[in-house]
Amino acid sequence: MSAAIEQPGFDIARIRADFPILSQSVHGRKLVFLDSGASAQKPRAVIHAMVRSMETRYANVHRGLHWLSERASDDYEAARDKVASFLNAAREEIVFVRNATEGINLVAATFGRSALRPGDAVVVSEMEHHANLVPWQMLRESHGIELRIVKITDSGELDFADLERQFADGRVRLLAITHMSNVLGTYTPVERLAAFAHERGARLLLDGAQAVVHRAVDVRAIDADFYVFSGHKLYGPSGIGVLFGKRELLDAMPPFLGGGDMIRSVSYEKSTWAEPPYRFEAGTPAIVEAVGLAAAIDYVNAIGFPAIAAHERALTDHALATLDAIGGVNVVGRAQDRGGVVAFTMDGVHAHDVATLLDKQGIAVRAGHHCAEPLTRRLGLDSTARATFGVYTTMEEIDALAAGLRRVQQVFGG
Amino acid sequence: MSAAIEQPGFDIARIRADFPILSQSVHGRKLVFLDSGASAQKPRAVIHAMVRSMETRYANVHRGLHWLSERASDDYEAARDKVASFLNAAREEIVFVRNATEGINLVAATFGRSALRPGDAVVVSEMEHHANLVPWQMLRESHGIELRIVKITDSGELDFADLERQFADGRVRLLAITHMSNVLGTYTPVERLAAFAHERGARLLLDGAQAVVHRAVDVRAIDADFYVFSGHKLYGPSGIGVLFGKRELLDAMPPFLGGGDMIRSVSYEKSTWAEPPYRFEAGTPAIVEAVGLAAAIDYVNAIGFPAIAAHERALTDHALATLDAIGGVNVVGRAQDRGGVVAFTMDGVHAHDVATLLDKQGIAVRAGHHCAEPLTRRLGLDSTARATFGVYTTMEEIDALAAGLRRVQQVFGG
Amino acid sequence: MSGAADIGDLYQRLIMERARAPLHAGRPERFDAEAEGDNPMCGDRVHLRLSCAAGAIGEVWHETRGCAICIASADLMADAVAGRPRAAAEEMAGAFEAMVASGAVPDRAEFSALRALSGVHEYRSRHRCATLPWQALRAALTKTMETGHGG
Amino acid sequence: MSGAADIGDLYQRLIMERARAPLHAGRPERFDAEAEGDNPMCGDRVHLRLSCAAGAIGEVWHETRGCAICIASADLMADAVAGRPRAAAEEMAGAFEAMVASGAVPDRAEFSALRALSGVHEYRSRHRCATLPWQALRAALTKTMETGHGG
Numbered sequence A, B: 001m002s003a004a005i006e007q008p009g010f011d012i013a014r015i016r017a018d019f020p021i022l023s024q025s026v027h028g029r030k031l032v033f034l035d036s037g038a039s040a041q042k043p044r045a046v047i048h049a050m051v052r053s054m055e056t057r058y059a060n061v062h063r064g065l066h067w068l069s070e071r072a073s074d075d076y077e078a079a080r081d082k083v084a085s086f087l088n089a090a091r092e093e094i095v096f097v098r099n100a101t102e103g104i105n106l107v108a109a110t111f112g113r114s115a116l117r118p119g120d121a122v123v124v125s126e127m128e129h130h131a132n133l134v135p136w137q138m139l140r141e142s143h144g145i146e147l148r149i150v151k152i153t154d155s156g157e158l159d160f161a162d163l164e165r166q167f168a169d170g171r172v173r174l175l176a177i178t179h180m181s182n183v184l185g186t187y188t189p190v191e192r193l194a195a196f197a198h199e200r201g202a203r204l205l206l207d208g209a210q211a212v213v214h215r216a217v218d219v220r221a222i223d224a225d226f227y228v229f230s231g232h233k234l235y236g237p238s239g240i241g242v243l244f245g246k247r248e249l250l251d252a253m254p255p256f257l258g259g260g261d262m263i264r265s266v267s268y269e270k271s272t273w274a275e276p277p278y279r280f281e282a283g284t285p286a287i288v289e290a291v292g293l294a295a296a297i298d299y300v301n302a303i304g305f306p307a308i309a310a311h312e313r314a315l316t317d318h319a320l321a322t323l324d325a326i327g328g329v330n331v332v333g334r335a336q337d338r339g340g341v342v343a344f345t346m347d348g349v350h351a352h353d354v355a356t357l358l359d360k361q362g363i364a365v366r367a368g369h370h371c372a373e374p375l376t377r378r379l380g381l382d383s384t385a386r387a388t389f390g391v392y393t394t395m396e397e398i399d400a401l402a403a404g405l406r407r408v409q410q411v412f413g414g
Numbered sequence C, D: 001m002s003g004a005a006d007i008g009d010l011y012q013r014l015i016m017e018r019a020r021a022p023l024h025a026g027r028p029e030r031f032d033a034e035a036e037g038d039n040p041m042c043g044d045r046v047h048l049r050l051s052c053a054a055g056a057i058g059e060v061w062h063e064t065r066g067c068a069i070c071i072a073s074a075d076l077m078a079d080a081v082a083g084r085p086r087a088a089a090e091e092m093a094g095a096f097e098a099m100v101a102s103g104a105v106p107d108r109a110e111f112s113a114l115r116a117l118s119g120v121h122e123y124r125s126r127h128r129c130a131t132l133p134w135q136a137l138r139a140a141l142t143k144t145m146e147t148g149h150g151g
């Protein structure tokens, strides 16, 4: 039945065949991987791109005058071009980092310490991942900024009335907010947030770690000032992430880490910095991982975001309907605009026990606070279980989850 | 002839067969890769370990309660154990970073800002890579430490008389120095430096980016306080490096980047930090790359450092003899204890032209200041060409380099 | 894949009973030592209180917020250490942690009930759930000794 | 792999001649504009000085510390732009950079000697060596215009 609502033109069987790991068995059961929101699996195209880089085109980049180094540099910079067009940015605006977390820390340490003054305020929301909270707390400690938390509504959406209040005294210089919650699945209205912030003289940083996987992102159209994401959630390698920053902002920012490649010239008295993006990439970068990320972008582009979004919408609708139909299972987050992240609790059963008992059935979900401890408390909870969907997730897997949850209830005598 | 001095038990043909890239042709010539000091090539074992990780054991680490996540966490933490025993450290003392550069920046940003006070001095040497100079310059700017440069002798060794002078006023709190110069090939006497620094109340950071590839390193025996290296120079993946720090030092250090995984608990008012090493690993780490690094360590351990060191000593002796025999070629660096890094100039020919003309012959060397601009100036030079050796380098390749250099001289009418 | 039994081997009857209706849950009016253990990664939290006399543990009470494994572990621990000399209880804590780490059940009478938790071994990420109460016990015992309390 | 000819195609006779014995090297006593270009990545440095009159370049001198490609490029540039109106020289700079980027030689008389440098195209990491003198030229011309000098 479920298969019938599959999108036309979206050949799920072929997509699944691209991911070697999906044919694994776990505890003797077929793997049902519903933890892509933590990190996605890698298609063969990504793995092959990395192998090819290491087997045929590898050397250190930028400073080599020989053939292999030129090829490796070409590949690395082509990856930057790929990311730039993926986000609709210029290549100078794309900085390679380790992950979304490092991207936000980079902004906090450079923009934060140069463009923000003690007493300026940074606003984040109640639904941030720790990656978009802790760096600002650390900046509060070291630099004396004020950190403000904008409320969310009970349905899991940004509370714009509260946002107005947070901005009322005119001291907010940066709004740092998730583009998609990794617990509630909520998409934030980013164009509106950009206009809102800019009208009030603040910059907008978007944490796109979740959003970028599910939707086409156009940083120009959004008018975002900073945008971060991680390669590993986008079917790309671990160890590589992206910071987009508007050119004039990056130009004005001091360096982050010091070392090779980020300098223009070095003397003991004074060193001068390279132009962006190189200013922010100290030392040997994640060369092979950048190549893998480029392959991941090609992969999702080939499927196409309209198809991906439709697929995930169908999965999410099905998941919400299916889980709601199980008595005692409570989905958290009811935003109007929400995506393939479904967190829930089960009456009388701790999320850890849910996850362990699902795992025994081959079903991988995550349980805990999902690196959003304050949000979990805001919801009045200690932890939730969470199923997240990727391009390879099927309707049958959602049905398997529902069946699995019923078995958990049986074990707990429900 | 050269082959005759090959080490017994060191099967160079078999080793070369482990590295797929070495069978490449460049400009129609057999590749002679003499740029391992910039980044080494990857043996099949490393590539396979990464592929296996992505094809069969991949998920995000640490927070998962399901089978794949436990496997990925096991692998990631087993890589930490592997690195710990590689350096003879405890696993809590091993922090995964992107590269040696990030490792030094981490120490500068955390130890530097907590254990050093404005007015305290940090000593580096004239032969540092920018990675071990620029972070201290940045700390000078932001934190008011004093940066002192200890001289090297004309043979390219540390000048201990000058080191005494630099420490004379008792204000030095950290000696940060390379374990092996990436230009001169000099090994520094690290045990002696540790004793020297410790007697004077200073800590010792060693930049092992080059050394760790060529020699067994025992941080306990050395009594180093911090030690950094990069995976990519050790035949491992890009995007992963290591910081070793003595446990009591790491324990006392504040975090570096903020985000997931590095916290103990998070609330808006106050977050508390995880224990080392996790305190210093914010966000999703380079999981697959850690696995690849573990495979690289297995690979070099299987060959064995005694054999590697002997091989490279033979190569270096041969290279020095061979290049010295070419009139107009001048090797820089004549330290007593030196390894497989041979930088040189050619009379009347700029290093860039040397590198390009060697490349045309399939021979990959590096040219420039090798991220050691102040050292290059100290040597009275603008740039040098540099050949560096790895486990797969052969005597014949050194002969090819010598022949190639003679051809460069012909082109330049020598 | 029909019923619940085949997937629930970790969740044996004893564990489920104790998780649902612990025998030693609660907060006594009087006690000689207390300690908390928490695992911020998942929010599990155990608050232990115990009576001591003449170098031996009297009774143990726990307030546990957490998963079934954690609650059952706290409750079975309370059974197991009641009346034992401090040194013996500490030794048991070590033996329990070793059982979880290795999966091997110690061949001793005191583990006849505790063995129900040996299955946790297979779930490395759940080890902490089972050992948290024992960590809290160690902390409580250390504190008692420091203050000379109940000695 | 016998001789030098087969590897030295980039290093044509003209380039080698100019690198060894540049015709326009040196520092004139009088000049109307000057500019420096440097590539800190490799230490290449070009110091240009030029005379101007009536909106046109007179003569160009260079002091170049760098590789053969850079020296030869500076010297051939000095030949090529001497006597040309500023706008024409700037246009040539663009055409030269395009030639290096694409490898395609413009079909124009002014490039009869400059074409010797088209082979740099194949060596992406050397492009900067060839274009550095032209960047310095642009800088010198911009400065002349700003100061109204030599106009």
Ligand SMILES: Cc1ncc(COP(=O)(O)O)c(C=O)c1O
Residues within 6 Å of the ligand: A260, A282, A283, A284, A285, B037, B038, B099, B100, B101, B102, B129, B131, B132, B178, B180, B181, B182, B207, B209, B210, B230, B371
């Ligand atoms: C001595 C030395 N230190 C530090 C580095 C920096 O290494 P990475 O670029 O991997 O951070 C290098 C390599 O370039 C080096 O040779």
Ligand SMILES: Cc1ncc(COP(=O)(O)O)c(C=O)c1O
Residues within 6 Å of the ligand: A037, A038, A099, A100, A101, A102, A129, A131, A132, A178, A180, A181, A182, A207, A209, A210, A230, A371, B260, B282, B283, B284, B285
């Ligand atoms: C919304 C959100 N932001 C940030 C992150 C951090 O990503 P990473 O761990 O790759 O830095 C995550 C993923 O864990 C996330 O879901």
